[in-house]
Amino acid sequence: MPAINGAIYDLGQDYLLETKGLTIKFEARSSTLLGKAATFSAVENCNFGVRGGEVVSLVGESGCGKTTLGKAMIGLIRPTYGTVLYGGKGIWGLKGRDYYEFRRNAQIIHQDPYSSLHPIKRVYEIVSSGMRYYKLCSSEGEIRDKVSELLNLVGLNPPEYFMNKYPHQLSGGQRQRVAIARAISLNPKFVVADEIVTMIDVSLKIGVLNLLLDLRKRLGSSFLFITHDFGVARYFAEGGRTAVMYLGSMAEIGKTEELINEPLHPYTKALLSAVPITDPVLAKKRKMLELRKIDPPNPVNPPPGCKFSDRCPFAMEGKCDKSAPELIEAKPEHLVACYLYAS
């Protein structure tokens, strides 16, 4: 396989959905009245893929570009450079039937269930509209049965009771269940779950997470699970992979357990050393990885070279601040973008 955009490692053959050299630039509000608007890269030169039936957690701080990457992968944002491939074909070149199939197969559950559901439509209409558009059912009776089944599946019982509710009559957890029912109503092959438990009460979070885990096993779909919480990432992607992003770039990708127990990238190490834990004995013993700078830089103005170089305690002068490291395969299936591991 040829190197892609200078990437050294082989992207592999079996990705269901993959990005190649994906860069997405946004305009930042201009700081001077007449000056040209500054742009910044929400996602930069990102090579990343998810295999059929695989679950990948994507971890990073708010503003690191994880939602943008997720949306770009299902074609909700057009890349500035690079491509997104679905079954090996660029999604922006898909036509007719292929495009239609891609759209049906790539679904998203948004972060905020208070704004992702149409406020003046009933649950029945919200969950059934996709099936109606894609003509998955032959009669209204069949649609009704399917909606019933879906609501049952996401734990909204009895379905007849919830069907006629408006979103404002439901709690956050119940709304998120409706959004999940809508996303899986089309039997998608790929689902982006974007911070789906962030807005939900602590005591209800795990219920929604367990539901999605159960559905994943049942449906066999691929999941990209986006979260800022390492604990939740691990819980969801146990046995799968976890990817860590920092300021628009992929820092590290590996099997979830290996990435947590033997992190390679200094940023991953710092994150893991700062994650709050509920074991008071372990918490007292733990040592935090001290950074050179506490606060992240302004994303419009990241440091040159590796974007973590200004905070990284291991940064090598003249190297890390000169050019950005490529993602390399440091161990089998364990990729890292850091000069500490470059041979």
Added chain:
Amino acid sequence: MSELGSFKNVYDIEGLTIEYEVGRSSLRAVNDVSLGIRDGEALGIVGESGSGKTTLALSLLNLVPPPGRVKSGKVVFDGQIDILSLSGEELRKFRWKQTAMVFQGALNSFNPVLRVGDQILETMTEHGLGDRQKGMEKASDLLRLVRLDPERTMKAFPHELSGGMKQRALIATSLLLDPKVLILDEPTTALDVISQKYILNILSDLRRKLGITIVLLTHDLAICTEVVDRIAVMYAGRMVEIAKTQDLFLRPKHPYSMGLIRATPSVFGDVKELKPIAGSPPDMFNPPQGCPFNPRCPFASQVCTSKVPNLEMISEGRLVACHKWGDI
């Protein structure tokens, strides 16, 4: 009921009940809460949104906003000052000087068109610390304590600081008048994990260096492990368990505390299957009869649906409000 009295309390809250009147109905945000806050300790008050923790904290400053009303109970500061009877100038002098609070969503507390330094200075003049030179020195020391560069921070406008920096600048500002007690309401909620960790470390530093009492309000039990000595768990306006941090995590006695701990995914150790707490949070306009947790509680029996359990002391410094704690 209060705790064993070998500690000096900086706050004594007794039988406090606070209601919000909305239309014709009323909502009891804080329901018969008694709690002692010890001098020099770090206390975590944990509860979900709507559990009443913010209202309780506001009462420590006599700051409960209308339509909220204190129905009964007392809040006593330092064994002598009845906070809820203070008003006017007395109250103004008490706030910030004795107890300071960093509010939730405090990232927006700074005036966006004034430099941070000017806002700090304004606070000092307003509270009668006239000497500009001394004031600036003090502010610089405090900013250094929260790991900010004093010169750069004072000159900056709020939008030039990141979320974590703003939060730390606010903590420094709240310490300007050397308060005895610092209350922080969800200080790390909007922040990333690394900024959060630094703020928690800074809180520990403040205690060590200034001997200040810290009250940390949060919905996230996990952030309490490293900073806090004791945890008070609130549910539906009531105090359901008070325990030392370690005891609460290792041997929770109230089914709700236990549920919260079991519902928190951990990064390290074995992946355990997590169990959600059944049901949903109570409708505060229409709370359940008896123990407010009974509809969601796996241990609930007849008595739980009819009688509200008292907050009982079950061992030294450990209080639980549950009819069934002996079975757990």
